[in-house]
Amino acid sequence: MSEFDDAVKKAGSFFSKLGSQVKSTAKHVTGVGRGDIKLELDVPKAPPGGSLRGRIVLQLTEPTDAKRLVVSLRATRRQRQAGATSPVSVELYKFEHELAGAQRYEITSYPFELTVPADALELKPSASHPLLDVVKAFAPSGPIAWQVVARLEIPWGKDFTSSVDVVVSR
Numbered sequence: 001m002s003e004f005d006d007a008v009k010k011a012g013s014f015f016s017k018l019g020s021q022v023k024s025t026a027k028h029v030t031g032v033g034r035g036d037i038k039l040e041l042d043v044p045k046a047p048p049g050g051s052l053r054g055r056i057v058l059q060l061t062e063p064t065d066a067k068r069l070v071v072s073l074r075a076t077r078r079q080r081q082a083g084a085t086s087p088v089s090v091e092l093y094k095f096e097h098e099l100a101g102a103q104r105y106e107i108t109s110y111p112f113e114l115t116v117p118a119d120a121l122e123l124k125p126s127a128s129h130p131l132l133d134v135v136k137a138f139a140p141s142g143p144i145a146w147q148v149v150a151r152l153e154i155p156w157g158k159d160f161t162s163s164v165d166v167v168v169s170r
Contacts, residue, residue, distance in 0.1 A: 044165070056110045067153040069105065072097065075144050076091050099112055149163040
């Protein structure tokens, strides 16, 4: 074998290793091809003060290092704001519950239970000025929308998220 053939083989080996490293880094940053997470609720409805139970199912194609696994309950309302041409979403409530901390995550599921606040049907956006209360009192607003969100936080990469809309009513 000639020196040229050896150099071509070494270059091929180098670019092969470089390509697999780039592919691995791209998977980490974009999340494409690394799997997914799925949020499952036993019943997507609860009364104020009631509980929402379910599980987060990790469907990962390979073990993944993450900062934490979090499930949250949040409430938003579409509301007109002064000077805005279309309604904006205002967060009225958010509660986060950490299911697991920094570790290497693999295919598994994590059960959870979240409690809906007792005043869930009367939530109001917090205002920093009394005049804003007056404006918000006369501004048309939509119903409160509730959602459970699961998030696997990946350092220096795209987080895995999944969400389910829930109904909160008496």
